[in-house]
Amino acid sequence: MKKFFIYFSISFVISFFIFFSLSYFNFSKEIDTKQENLVTSLRNEYNNDEIVGVLEIPEVFKTVIVKHNDNEFYLNHDISKNESKLGSVFMDYRNSFGDKKILIYGHNSTRGNKIPFTYLDKYIKKSYYQKHSYFYFYSDKKYIYDIFSVYVESEDFDYVNLDNYNGLTYLEHINKLKNKSIYDTGISLNDNSKIMILQTCNVESGYDGSYKNTLVIGALREE
Numbered sequence: 398m399k400k401f402f403i404y405f406s407i408s409f410v411i412s413f414f415i416f417f418s419l420s421y422f423n424f425s426k427e428i429d430t431k432q433e434n435l436v437t438s439l440r441n442e443y444n445n446d447e448i449v450g451v452l453e454i455p456e457v458f459k460t461v462i463v464k465h466n467d468n469e470f471y472l473n474h475d476i477s478k479n480e481s482k483l484g485s486v487f488m489d490y491r492n493s494f495g496d497k498k499i500l501i502y503g504h505n506s507t508r509g510n511k512i513p514f515t516y517l518d519k520y521i522k523k524s525y526y527q528k529h530s531y532f533y534f535y536s537d538k539k540y541i542y543d544i545f546s547v548y549v550e551s552e553d554f555d556y557v558n559l560d561n562y563n564g565l566t567y568l569e570h571i572n573k574l575k576n577k578s579i580y581d582t583g584i585s586l587n588d589n590s591k592i593m594i595l596q597t598c599n600v601e602s603g604y605d606g607s608y609k610n611t612l613v614i615g616a617l618r619e620e
Contacts, residue, residue, distance in 0.1 A: 448463050450488075458511075463476050486513055491559055494534075505517070506600070517613050518600060518611050520544070532613075542615025542616060543618050545592075546614040547611075549579075556574055568586065574612075574614055597610065
């Protein structure tokens with residue numbers, strides 16, 4: 398029941414389509430990810446100590462990542478904590494950076510608004526993945542995640558589980574996520590793999606279900 402509430406509270410708001418042709422500077426403003434003490438600098442700039450990092454898909458977008466004590470606040474607040482229908486891109490409140498599995502959520506749009514996670518639907522086409530096969534997460538340093546799974550989920554929401562995989566081991570669980578992928582990316586996983594799941598509501602036609610989420614999942618590249 399708790400798992401359903403967590404999923405439902407996120408999906409209910411994310412899955413309604415944003416019909417506002419707005420462009421908000423928090424998404425479009427250039428972020429200097431090479432600056433020292435990046436997170437501290439951003440916290441000072443936006444007067445928000447809930448900033449935890451920056452997510453980047455190279456040549457596509459960079460966006461600040463925030464985390465509140467629930468998964469509702471940043472559905473309708475920007476990174477300066479002002480009310481905004483576009484919300485923010487945010488980390489699951491249960492996560493801390495360094496966890497083996499991290500969930501990141503953000504709105505999609507049907508009106509062409511180039512808020513960051515509108516681009517996730519493009520990964521449904523393998524040709525887009527081939528041009529953008531990895532993403533970065535910046536906190537204390539730059540971490541690289543290689544994308545190993547892309548799919549649209551409308552029935553099985555076990556991917557939101559962080560410590561209970563319904564009888565599966567962690568490796569079996571993440572391989573399940575890999576096997577759901579629309580196409581094979583050739584990435585292998587092991588017991589030590591750390592993954593990051595990017596989730597938005599799916600606005601592409603051709604997928605059934607009241608709640609349809611596009612998932613782009615990456616594995617932390619070993620150094």
